[in-house]
């Protein structure tokens with residue numbers, strides 16, 4: 052906790068503030084005296100860690116609570132319906148509300164719902180001090196009063212709300228509008244209940260949440276290139292569940308750290324650790340994913356994540372929020388034959404798409420989990436398609452540094468057997484929450 056925050060906390064917790072609260076009559080002069088003494092001691096103990104200071108203040112609050120007027124014992128309910136979804140505009144309950152059974156782990160102390168319990172929530176809580184309806188926001192122990200006991204609960208839960216994901220560290224709960232410009236998409240991410248930007252703890256790979264949704268999969272011709280037969284027919288696909296996808300292709304450094312070796316052809320450059328790993332077969336990646344708990348995206352997940360809401364040959368880029376079919380604009384988002392200089396490049400060097408994904412087009416080709424089938428689109432299920440049940444080739448997507456604009460189109464499909472390793476082929480990882 053930064054000093055400024057700590058100072059604010061001391062200010063909020065001062066007896067003068069309590070004295071102005073609606074409950075001031077519940078605090079005796081003796082209680083104020085004890086509180087003041089405790090705070091003075093805390094101020095004088097500079098060796099205490101911030102955590103210890105907060106704990107000490109919480110203890111003081113409990114002391115205060117013990118000195119308030121006795122109340123009849125109340126049995127807290129085991130669960131409560133909270134208006135915590137993004138569609139709510141009022142406090143009245145509705146069908147979209149979420150029922151939480153563990154109030155602390157649900158981060159009920161996060162009163163402004165920004166997924167972090169901090170001084171902003173503390174200020175709100177202190178502003179609510181006084182009698183209330185049991186289970187009003189801020190009344191964490193359901194005793195029909197917002198008081199120092201609730202304050203102690205909040206102080207004990209300071210920090211980012213838990214993700215509920217055993218494998219992830221939360222970097223950012225809510226999507227950044229500069230990265231995910233569509234408000235409706237941001238609302239869907241928040242409504243998923245999962246954090247937007249996380250770090251896969253085991254690999255250090257940064258991943259972003261892609262919300263479920265429906266899109267048209269298949270042929271998007273560019274101005275210069277039409278589609279191939281395996282990109283048709285266009286068909287509507289629904290991805291029923293949100294999933295995490297690597298913000299970039301897996302880098303050489305990330306592969307090396309997990310696998311202990313680096314198979315990449317372009318590994319002798321100063322920026323090679325930040326370049327995508329390549330010369331990896333589909334079967335090699337199966338080994339990487341077994342070691343990490345990660346997986347490859349399905350082909351449908353890949354195209355949905357690549358398009359980011361666009362229906363054009365190439366996804367969005369600065370000045371072209373709806374994407375473009377103009378092949379000469381591809382260099383804004385992709386390393387390909389016209390700008391790559393016949394080599395890979397450090398990931399995230401070009402503009403990201405509307406989900407915050409880099410290098411979906413170009414740099415290295417990306418393996419998908421699916422078997423490839425030339426006529427699969429005519430039989431693909433509309434919900435969560437996973438590809439043919441068997442085959443000889445696995446799907447590759449996105450084109451690469453050595454290729455023209457044609458295969459960099461969002462709908463272009465290629466296929467290679469699971470064993471060959473190509474110096475233009477890498478991957479990005481997905482994970483089911």
Ligand SMILES: [Ca+2]
Nearest residue numbers: 161163165167
């Ligand atoms: Ca908060």
Ligand SMILES: [Ca+2]
Nearest residue numbers: 190192194196
């Ligand atoms: Ca209470």
Ligand SMILES: [Ca+2]
Nearest residue numbers: 410411413415
């Ligand atoms: Ca790529």
